[in-house]
Amino acid sequence: MKKFTRPGSLYLVLTVSIAIALILAVYFGANFILVSVVALILIIVSAITFGIRASIPGLIVSSACLLHYFYQFSECANFSGKIIILLNYFIIAISLGIARDFFQKQKKNILDYKNRIESDAEVVYTHRKLLESILDNIPAVVYVRDADLKFIMVNKAFEKLVQKSSDFLIGKTDFDIFPEKIAKNMARDDIEVMNNDMPKLGIEENIFLPDGKSMWVVANKMPFHDKNGKVKGIIGISYDISKMKKMSLQLETILNGFPYKAWLKDKNGRYLAVNEILARSVNKSRKEITGKTVMDIYPEEYAKEHMANDQQTVDTRKTKYFHEMLLTNGVPTLHEIYRAPVINGEEVVGTIGYAKDISKMQEELKELTRLNNLFSAVIDNIPIMLFVKDADTLRFKLINKVAEELIGLDKNSIIGKTDYDLFPKKQADFFIKKDREALDTNRQLVIEEENLTSGKKSVIISTKKVPLLDENGKPVCVIGISEDITRQKEMEKTIKELAYYDEITKLPNRHLFKDRFYIASECSKRDKKKMMISMLDFDKFKLVNDRYGHAMGDRFLKSFADRVKKIMRKTDTFARYGGDEFIFIISSFNNTDDMKIFADKILKSFDSPFTVEDIELYIKGSMGISVFPDDAVEQGTLLKYADSAMYEAKEKGGNTYVFYKDSNKNKTGRLFD
Incomplete structure (x- = not known):
């Protein structure tokens, strides 16, 4: 059973009410015009409200009521007028019912069409989004242009390629994105596709991107048409073939x-x-x-x-x-x-x-063998280490006899190996680093010193590393020329020791003392501290030399130096000035009281005897002390003051120290530079 909606129920009540009003009007003999109007209203309302199915019952009710009215009041109209009224009612009822049904049907058709359009639009939107999603997730570059070659759709790959968003690209042409020359080539192909209405496939293009880079693509261009078959634009699909082309x-x-x-x-x-x-x-x-x-x-x-x-x-x-x-x-x-x-x-x-x-291999091989033997003989007789390494792997490709001797391995154990196969890792890291430096800079590199250790052998070498380039300027190998400078370095070390250190005591000599004084004085100035310069001389040391000989005296000097070095700080300087005289630079003092403590410590080192070759020697010393900067700031002046104070200490019986400021001054006429 059909259910009425709320408006439909109201219309039904209205129609029934009008019908009842009509019946009552007829029953009570109302005015003819009123009855006619009410009957007409009933027909119209029923027809408009419920269509042809309701207009006929309404017509029947209205006609029945009018016929009854005509029967009761025959004088209300002549016979022909009554027939005309009834015919008009019939025409109105049928016309309005049909019109209402047609309207409702058309309304339903329109609503169905609208719903179908909305449904189709939703499907189209879904399909479009699906298509966009598919296109955005494929690696190919996809775009669609209209007949004016303006972009109407691009995928993510195209956006990434040209580094522009789709909002920017839509409505643009190639001339807005690419250099003019490339844009013209692309436009020419696009126009050809549209004019010929034929796809153009497998077009290889080398395009230059906005960032200046270039890439190879293979492009496929196809026309698309409207429903009438007219070309409306082109679809382009391009694949990056840069790697394949490369x-x-x-x-x-x-x-x-x-x-x-x-x-x-x-x-x-x-x-x-x-x-x-x-x-x-x-x-x-x-x-x-x-x-x-x-x-x-x-x-x-x-x-x-x-x-x-x-x-x-x-x-x-x-x-x-x-x-x-x-x-x-x-x-x-x-x-x-x-x-x-x-x-x-x-x-x-x-x-x-x-x-x-x-x-011609045999002849060439013989000649090559002869030249190779000659080359090997020359290389092996060069009196310095020579080796060649591959530029890529840094594996040894060639070495001579001297290299074998220095490394401590035969040629077969070296060729094809890297430094990591022959030397400790730390050394190998250093060698490889320098090889790479020479190759990367394409210049000769000289390494003054390298500690070369292989097996049980350790030497110092000076190496020149030279990159060998091919005709294109690319390094193909690195040539190493090394010379054993172990003896040279040992001689340099010996010369340095002789120049700056005392041969007997291994203490700094007066030359190194000068350098140390300069450094210490500058530090004292900076730190605003005092520094004591002390000169020490043994009391009656001549008796030792006279009794036991100078060799015994030298060994005593060595024993004394070793004992005093133990109480010296690393920042202080303890040097032999000459003969049995020693000098000290003791820094970082705030006052002379602290200096006295240190001087007492030095003199205390004489308390126990010195045992040299099972002989116990009881020897004392006298010290003179000058203070920087209180007494002077010049090295020569401070040494002169310390020497003067030392002689005064000797005059007092020895085994003591005297500060220059407390002395009688100028007890010596010696000059110090």
Whole structure:
């Protein structure tokens, strides 16, 4: 049963009310015009409200009421007027009912159409979003242009390629994005596709991006049409083939870089690529050879052996050298052929190889052997270490006899090895670092000192590292020229010790004392501290020399120096001035009281005897002290004051110290520089 909506129920009540009003009007004999109007209203309301199905019952009710009214009040209208009224009612009821039903049907159709449009729009939107999602997630560059070559859609890959957002790109042309030359080429292809109404596939383009970089793409351009078949624009799909192009160019470069005939074949022996040397040797172009086999370019007697060896390489999956006859400018010559399988995953997909004409090999080999022996003899007789390392791996490629001796290994144990195979890691790190520095800067590098240690041998060497470049300026190896400077360094060390250190006591001598004084005085000035300069001389040391000899005296001086060094600070200087005189630089004092404590400590070192060759020697010393900067700031003046105070200490009986400021002054006439 059909359910009425709330408005429908109201209309039904209204219609029934009008019908009741009509019946009552007729029953009570109301005015004819009122009855006619109410009857007409009933017909109209029922027709408009419920259509033809309600207009007929309304017409029947209205007509029945009017007929009854006519019967009661026959004088209200003549017969023809009554018929006309009833016919009009009939026409109005039918017309309005049909009109209302037609309107409702059209309304329903419109609503259905609207719903269908909305549903279709939602489907279209969903499909569009799905398409955009698919296009945005494929690696290809996809775009759509209108007939004016303006972008109307691009995917994420296109945005990333040109580094522009879709909001910017929509409505733009290639001329707004790419350089004019590239844009013209692209526009020419697009116009050709639209004019010919034919797709253009596999277009290789080298495009320059906004960031200045370039990339190779293969573009496919197709026209799209409206419902009438008219071209409305183009769809473009481009793939980045930069890596593939680079690999192709690299393969071509590699093959053409071979000084011999070189090729790449599939597993059935068909040429995929060959170099120019191979093509020229059979008087064909590379394009003519590609896709062919050796049976198509060589005599059958040679080609069969060639094919059999190709198949052997595929079957065994091993690299191998062969000797075969091939043509060179139409002449059969013996070649050494290298073949290697090309493996993709677990499958052998082809072979790669090269062929070298070795017809003159014997003569060249003999000459090469002679030159190699001569070169080896020259290298081995050079009296300095010589080695050569590969620029990429830094493995030893050549060494001479001196290098073998310095490293402590024979040539066979060194060639092909790196520094890490021969030396401790720390040393190897240093050597490798310097090798790389020379190669990276393409300049000669001199390392003054290296501690070379291999096995049980340790020497100091001076090394010159020189990068050797090819014709393109690329380093191919590094040459090392090393000289053993161990004896030279030892001599330098000895000379330095003789120049700055006392030979007997190993203490600084007066020359080094001067340098130490300068440094200490500058520090005292900076820190605003006092510094004591002390001169010490043994009391009656001449008796030791006279009784036991100068050799015993020298050993005593050494014993004294060793004892006093133990109580000296690292920042202080304890030096032998000459004979049995010693000088001290003791810094960082605030007052002379602290200096006295240190002076007492030095004199206390004489309390116990010195045992030299089982002889106990009881010797004392006298000290004179001058103070920087209280007494003076000049080195010579301070030494003179300390010397003067020392002699006064001796006059007091020795085994004591005297400060210059407390002395009688100028007890010595010695000059100090």
